[in-house]
Amino acid sequence: MSQPSRHRLAAAVQLSLLACLPALAVAQTPAPAQPEARTLDTVSVTGTRIRKAELETAVPVQVLTREDIDRSGFTSVADIVQNLTASGAALNTKFNSSGNFGAPPDGGGVGAGAATVDLRHLGPKRVLVLVDGIRWVNESSASGVGAAVDLNTIPLALIERIEVLEDGASSLYGSDAIAGVVNIITRRDADGGSLDLHYGEYDDLGGATWGADLGWGGSSERAQWFVGASYYKQREIASSKFANAREPVPGTGLANGSSATPAGRFIFQDPNTGEVFDLSPNDGATSPVYDPTQTGCDRTDDFHCFGTADRYNFAPSNLLLTPSERKSVFGQLRFEFTPQVSGYTRVLYNERNSANQAAPEPFFLGTDAGVYNPWAEETLVISALNPYNPFGFDLTTVGDDANLFLVGRRPVEGGVRRYEQKVRTWYVAAGAEGMFGVGDRTWNWDVNLVRSESRAEQTNTGSYNVRRINEALGDPAACAAIAGCVPLDLFGGPGTITPEMLAFIQPVVHDESRNTLSLASANITGDLAQLWAGALSFAAGLEYRKYEGSYTPDPITVAGEYNGVPSGATRGDYSVREAYAEFSLPLLHDPASGERLDLSVAGRYSDYSTFGGESTGKVGLRWQPVDEILFRMSYAEGFRAPSIGELYGTLSRFDATLVDPCSGAASSSAACAADGVPPGYEQTNSQISVVTSGNAELEPEHSRSLMVGAVWSPSFADGVSWSDRLDLGVTFYRHHIDGAIQAPDAQGILDRCVATRDPVACAAYDRSDRGQIIRFDDILDNLGTIKTDGWDFSAVWTLPDGDWGRLRFDARATWVTRYELVNESGEPEPRRPGVEVNDSAIPEWSATLVSDWTRGPWSLAWTLRHIDRLRESCGGANGFPICDDSAGDRNDLGATTYHDLQLSWRNPAWLKGTRISVGVNNLTGKAPPVCLSCSLNGYDASTYDLPGRFVYARLGLEF
Structure with a gap:
């Protein structure tokens, strides 16, 4: 609305008020008479500042x-x-x-x-x-x-x-x-x-x-x-x-659960073979063994390809x-x-x-983490020398050699988040x-x-310091030079993060x-x-x-x-x-x-x-x-x-629950290809971080x-x-x-960009080479x-x-x-x-x-x-x-x-x-x-x- 039209009614009211000023002046001419007692026949009613006897005003x-x-x-x-x-x-x-x-x-x-x-x-x-x-x-x-x-x-x-x-x-x-x-x-x-x-x-x-x-x-x-x-x-x-509150989405089982699990999810590229894996340790494998000669999902080592059954049900931990x-x-x-x-x-x-x-706080680390934290996305190196790293090579997010796309680990050892x-x-x-x-x-x-x-x-309580996580995953010699630092085990499943590890990475936040x-x-x-x-x-x-x-x-x-x-x-x-x-x-x-x-x-x-x-x-x-x-x-x-x-x-960041229209079968469509999505792309998490x-x-x-x-x-x-x-x-x-x-509604932006290539909507977010949304403004x-x-x-x-x-x-x-x-x-x-x-x-x-x-x-x-x-x-x-x-x-x-x-x-x-x-x-x-x-x-x-x-x-x- 233009400025003149915006205040047209206000100007008219102001003119009417000015017109009444002579009456106000006349009314003030006689000497004021002091009443002997209070007058109680008028009351204040919400919706008008004028004290009056009527309770039914011009507004309900x-x-x-x-x-x-x-x-x-x-x-x-x-x-x-x-x-x-x-x-x-x-x-x-x-x-x-x-x-x-x-x-x-x-x-x-x-x-x-x-x-x-x-x-x-x-x-x-x-x-x-x-x-x-x-x-x-x-x-x-x-x-x-x-x-x-x-x-x-x-x-x-x-x-x-x-x-x-x-x-x-x-x-x-x-x-x-x-x-x-x-x-x-x-x-x-x-x-x-x-x-x-x-x-x-x-x-x-x-x-x-x-x-x-x-x-x-x-x-x-x-x-x-x-x-x-x-x-x-x-x-x-x-x-x-409450039965309906025991699943992330009622009636869907673990399909909408988190990919940050107590056992861990690891999406990485083996630098020796160039193959990209999406693996999770087998149950009970507290010190999992990785066989670099195995490819695909038909594995006999201590890992298997991550699937829906691995997802974590965070719902029962809520209130x-x-x-x-x-x-x-x-x-x-x-x-x-x-x-x-x-x-x-x-x-x-x-x-x-x-x-x-809330449920135990997850770690999302890697270039596809989308958490807007350089310690998690840009400077992290899980050293090959870390005694708990089963892969035998560095997992890194740094520069052209980046091969760590996502680590999703739910450290249940640290307890629920309590605010x-x-x-x-x-x-x-x-x-x-x-x-x-x-x-x-x-x-x-x-x-x-x-x-x-x-x-x-x-x-x-129940949250973590990602800088200290970075330090505890790096070179053990560098960790030893930092007071309280002990190498961190993200690979061994629930129970392998010790109290000493937690003491270094888990602060109390005020x-x-x-x-x-x-x-x-x-x-x-x-x-x-x-x-x-x-x-x-x-x-x-x-x-x-x-x-x-x-x-x-x-x-x-x-x-x-x-x-x-x-x-x-x-x-x-x-x-x-x-x-x-x-x-x-x-x-x-x-x-x-x-x-x-x-x-x-x-x-x-x-x-x-x-x-x-x-x-x-x-x-x-x-x-x-x-x-x-x-x-x-x-x-x-x-x-x-x-x-x-x-x-x-x-x-700041808001974790919005979004449905990526290019996830799954739609990833092969021309609209999703235009959005930078490779065929076969699957949305990693239903919650996508949005910067506000x-x-x-x-x-x-x-x-x-x-x-x-x-x-x-x-x-x-x-x-x-x-x-x-x-x-x-x-x-x-x-x-x-x-x-x-x-x-702007984040889901609406995402849908509009994919459907119409609206340049304003498409400029609001970025995807990684693997299709994951890594920036959303x-x-x-x-x-x-x-x-x-x-x-x-x-x-x-x-x-x-x-x-x-x-x-x-x-x-x-x-x-x-x-x-x-x-x-x-x-x-x-x-x-x-x-x-x-x-x-x-x-x-x-x-x-x-x-x-x-x-x-x-x-x-x-x-x-x-x-x-x-x-x-x-x-x-x-x-x-x-x-x-x-x-x-x-x-x-x-x-x-x-x-x-x-x-x-x-x-x-x-x-x-x-x-x-x-x-x-x-x-x-x-x-x-x-x-x-x-x-x-x-x-x-x-x-x-x-x-x-x-x-x-x-x-x-x-x-x-």
């Missing part, structure tokens, strides 16, 4: 009350918001997100142990998370500089309600609010203490979860306070406990549920200095200890708020200061990351003038924010000696100064009929230290023709500023959002024998993002265009009280009618409604139904959560019976419905109140559908529950 806001939260049976903020029908794929503790996940191209790290929220399938970075209307600090993952909020830093005990705005709101809240806003409202009103205890576990898998929340609050004539502490513990579940322990203390104090002015302070400290786990995170988050906010009179009108104001930091430390937010804001809202149809209301404000972030990997990683995923240090900061204004203009009001028509306009200007100024605008229309019907519409411009990781992230990097030249993403909807509360269903109240809602939404920051840029639209439906029906109790139904559904992601070449990416791609599903339909029955002290809630059917590419499973349509490269993931049940009993006579709840989530024990393209555990952890029932009990006491 879904409110999750404390009762909704308790009824869900979930014990974290992320689990609650990720189950909204408008939510998309987001990180949670079911993702074992370390190991070969590598470093994503946005520089944000893998977010191990974190949990985020995605709205409209536009990504967590495009959702703004607020706490009491103020931004929260971004997460630290210890492997990058994150650009999304980790919801695990916000304890559930602190929350009064959650307001979710599923509309673009950059003109009101600034960057990141492209897909919507999640505003977490904290608890204020409390009289006395409370203690909540909970315990639950999966009946077939374990994974026990328990915790305690303690709170105490009160008030005096001028003060109000609430303090609390929270503890949460979740035990891990091994992947081996189905990652362990997590969280401890929080928090509090807030509000003090009334005068009837018109009060101050507040809020503090929080949250500490998370979590872990992820343990300790994340500390602290938050301090202070401010003042108040009111003053302008004529007979009351204006409200507030000023706020925030300082917050999230700091993560990650300790990685990484750190940090995100800091400093914020100051001032806001004012009130009525400017009384017009023919009501009050002309406004809100305006200023805000300053500074972001600082850093990622400091272990020194061996910076030096290029780490055998795992390489990455560089990242450090950066930027600041932004902003001003906004919002106006609500009543156009029509007929008290007799109830008809109202209101227009709202908003504009915001942001000045970034990184790229300069940016303007956004928004218009909304709210029409209520009669009391029972409301129509609303909004159109908004939005933007998202590139994050620190996206701007300053240094070169930030880009300091990135520009902001720009969006346009449209929402049109209606709410109908029919009077014939109000206070009658069969209905106490009925509310029906429908909303159409559309989001269009230009210049979306992303790295995938750098961030403003490449994408995203278009999505769909419909939200809601129906809330409350039946009247009777002898049998009170019954309420709350149904919500989202229908995604379009999702298009166009890449840098103008071609559509495979992600679209009804398709599963890369652990990220977009169901065409998602729906929930909550049935809530209450009678006296008893309540019973039955919740249905429905996910529509999906389809995916068979990928590496193509040709296996597990794939529903091998010829069409299609696998179907059937529709899934979960049933949750909760029974509660309350007794106000015990202490100040007692509540006991027991429940089961996934009552029928339904297993998630098999996903062949998902990275781990055979299912999409961002979309589906863990297999089996989750049974829990809760006890709440008030005193």
Whole structure:
């Protein structure tokens, strides 16, 4: 979009604001009258900065009350918001997100142990998370500089309600609010203490979860306070406990296993004969003997040609549920200095200890290793003098004499890779708020200061130093001159790497990351003038924010000696100064009929230290023709500023699971020959290393959002024998993002190059003379265009009280009618409604139904959560019976419905109140559908529950 057209709406809004300035000047002429007491008939609602009495604004806001939260049976903020029908794929503790996940191209790290929220399938970075209307600090993952909020830093005990705005709101809240806003409202009103205890576990898998929340609050004539502490513990579940997670790809055996095996795989050229071998030692051959006179695969020595049966099954070593322990203390104090002015302070400290786990780390050495490490690919010499080298000649990657193409060895002696995170988050906010009179009108104001930091430390055990591996494989005399070095045995199979060998090559790796937010804001809202149809209301404000972030990997990683995923240090900061204004203009009001028509306009200007100024605008229309019907519409411009990781992230590696279209029979095709693939080529590993990097030249993403909807509360269903109240809602939404920051899809690049010889795609990677991909660059840029639209439906029906109790139904559904992601070449990416791609599903339909029955002290809630059917590419499973349509490269993931049940009993006579709840989530024990393209555990952890029932009990006491 061109610069003039990009800001056309913003310019129009700014002109409308200027037009209102005379009214503002007139309104300020009379001497201010000081009100005697607070005015409590207006409230702040997410989606507008104007305090008003109406809760139904020009944009729909879904409110999750404390009762909704308790009824869900979930014990974290992320689990609650990720189950909204408008939510998309987001990180949670079911993702074992370390190991070969590598470093994503946005520089944000893998977010191990974190949990985020995605709205409209536009990504967590495009959702703004607020706490009491103020931004929260971004997460630290210890492997990058994150650009999304980790919801695990916000304890559930602190929350009064959650307001979710599923509309673009950059003109009101600034960057990141492209897909919507999640505003977490904290608890204020409390009289006395409370203690909540909970315990639950999966009946077939374990994974026990328990915790305690303690709170105490009160008030005096001028003060109000609430303090609390929270503890949460979740035990891990091994992947081996779930049948579909016991193979790299379910139903394919070892076909998609790793070629780095405990026995070892060796692809080399014998310099004496010129023959190329792909060999693995026979079972039990701890000191294998190589016969140089034998050729081909018909061998009688201690080697055989590597085949599928030799591949390593890494899947059982992973985790189905990652362990997590969280401890929080928090509090807030509000003090009334005068009837018109009060101050507040809020503090929080949250500490998370979590872990992820992966199979023993493999060595990939040789010219075809593709790991972007010179110690492994360019300078390695396995000396003929190494006492464990069975071949009698040097295996080298150096120069024209290079004859070592690949060594794949899985040193199970070193144990699994374990990534343990300790994340500390602290938050301090202070401010003042108040009111003053302008004529007979009351204006409200507030000023706020925030300082917050999230700091993560990650300790990685089970990894290796590839420089030391190089030294230990070289000339034994040179090794002897290095302290601690002993010759390394890669050839003898499992058990032959001794503790002395491990002591030299296996370090403990420490990484750190940090995100800091400093914020100051001032806001004012009130009525400017009384017009023919009501009050002309406004809100305006200023805000300053500074972001600082850093990622400091272990020194061996910076030096290029780490055998795992390489990455560089990242450090950066930027600041932004902003001003906004919002106006609500009543156009029509007929008290007799109830008809109202209101227009709202908003504009915001942001000045970034990184790229300069940016303007956004928004218009909304709210029409209520009669009391029972409301129509609303909004159109908004939005933007998202590139994050620190996206701007300053240094070169790192992401191990992508790719299917080479030239592997196997296709290698003889003309298209693959043109790509430099020799006949008979076979892809060595399904994971191909991709180099990623930030880009300091990135520009902001720009969006346009449209929402049109209606709410109908029919009077014939109000206070009658069969209905106490009925509310029906429908909303159409559309989001269009230009210049979306992303790295090109690696699989799409590979497929496009082979199919069309697109020069841009073909320049992104290199192959060796043997056809193996040895370089793949995938750098961030403003490449994408995203278009999505769909419909939200809601129906809330409350039946009247009777002898049998009170019954309420709350149904919500989202229908995604379009999702298009166009890449840098103008071609559509495979992600679209009804398709599963890369652990990220977009169901065409998602729906929930909550049935809530209450009678006296008893309540019973039955919740249905429905996910529509999906389809995916068979990928590496193509040709296996597990794939529903091998010829069409299609696998179907059937529709899934979960049933949750909760029974509660309350007794106000015990202490100040007692509540006991027991429940089961996934009552029928339904297993998630098999996903062949998902990275781990055979299912999409961002979309589906863990297999089996989750049974829990809760006890709440008030005193």
